[in-house]
Amino acid sequence: MAVGKNKRISKSKKGGKKKTVDPFTKKDWYDIKAPSVFSVRNVGKTLVSRTQGTKIASEGLKHRVFEVSLADLQSDEDQAYRKIRLRAEDVQGRNVLTNFWGMDFTTDKLRSLVKKWQTLIEAHVDVKTTDNYMLRLFCIGFTKRRPNQVKRTCYAQASQIRQIRRKMVEIMANQASTCDLKELVSKFIPEVIGKEIEKATSSIFPLQNVFIRKVKILKAPKFDLGKLMEVIARGKAMFFVQPLCGLGLLSFKHLILLLRSMGTTARRTLV
Structure with missing residues (x-):
C-alpha cells in the first residue's frame, strides 16, 4: 500500500497565517x-x-x-x-x-487664459536673490485690444514681442535680485511683478493677464537654522521654542547659541 498524504491530519501551527499588524x-x-x-x-x-x-x-x-x-x-x-x-x-x-x-x-487656470484673436508672450529668467537662492521665474502675458479699437484681433508684431519679452526679463531680474526670498514670495501673492510689466509695456502694446506663472528653485544656500528661525520668529515663533525647552529637547546652551545666530529683529520678536 502506497503511503500518501492524509488530508484529515491537521497541519501544525508553524505554517499558519501570520497576524496582520496595522502599519499606522x-x-x-x-x-x-x-x-x-x-x-x-x-x-x-x-x-x-x-x-x-x-x-x-x-x-x-x-x-x-x-x-x-x-x-x-x-x-x-x-x-x-x-x-x-x-x-x-x-x-x-x-x-x-x-x-x-x-x-x-493649476492647469485649468492656464487653459482658461489662452483665447483666440490675441498673442501669447512668454519669458523666463534665472536670477539670484540677496540670500543666495537661485531661482528661475516664468512669466506669461497676453495682448489685448486698444481702447476704441474696432478690429477684433489684437496680434502683436514679432519686433513688439521681442521688446515686450526684453522688458519682462529686465523687470523680473530687477525685482528678484534686490530682495531676499521672503520678500520675493510676498510680491507673488498680490502679483506686483505682473502689474509692473503691464504698466511698463503699455507703450509698446497693451497687455492683460500678466502673471509669474511658475517659480523653480534651482539652487538653495546651505541650511542655516538661525535664518529659518528668523523667518519663523517674525510670525511669533516662541510657541516652537518654549515646548522644546520644557520637554528637554532644546537645552539652555543650545537656545543661547540659537539666539546668537539670529538677527536682531528675530530676537526682539522672541522676547
Whole structure:
C-alpha cells in the first residue's frame, strides 16, 4: 500500500497565517508649519515612521516637499489657482518647519487664459536673490485690444514681442535680485511683478493677464537654522521654542547659541 498524504491530519501551527499588524501603529503625526509670509501657519499634518535604531524619524521628514493651494494659506478662494510648494527644513518637537520651494499655476487656470484673436508672450529668467537662492521665474502675458479699437484681433508684431519679452526679463531680474526670498514670495501673492510689466509695456502694446506663472528653485544656500528661525520668529515663533525647552529637547546652551545666530529683529520678536 502506497503511503500518501492524509488530508484529515491537521497541519501544525508553524505554517499558519501570520497576524496582520496595522502599519499606522508604528507611525506618528507631525504638524506642518508654513513660513510667516502666509497668513495661515498650520498647513496640515504628515505621517512618518517612529524612530527605530539608526532610522531617525526627523531625518525621514527633512526635505519632504508639500504642495498646498494658496487659497488655504491665505484664506482667500480667489487665490485657488496658485499651488505653493513647501519643503521641510527642520523638525522641532512635533512641528515640521518649512520654507518656500516653488510655485505653479493649476492647469485649468492656464487653459482658461489662452483665447483666440490675441498673442501669447512668454519669458523666463534665472536670477539670484540677496540670500543666495537661485531661482528661475516664468512669466506669461497676453495682448489685448486698444481702447476704441474696432478690429477684433489684437496680434502683436514679432519686433513688439521681442521688446515686450526684453522688458519682462529686465523687470523680473530687477525685482528678484534686490530682495531676499521672503520678500520675493510676498510680491507673488498680490502679483506686483505682473502689474509692473503691464504698466511698463503699455507703450509698446497693451497687455492683460500678466502673471509669474511658475517659480523653480534651482539652487538653495546651505541650511542655516538661525535664518529659518528668523523667518519663523517674525510670525511669533516662541510657541516652537518654549515646548522644546520644557520637554528637554532644546537645552539652555543650545537656545543661547540659537539666539546668537539670529538677527536682531528675530530676537526682539522672541522676547
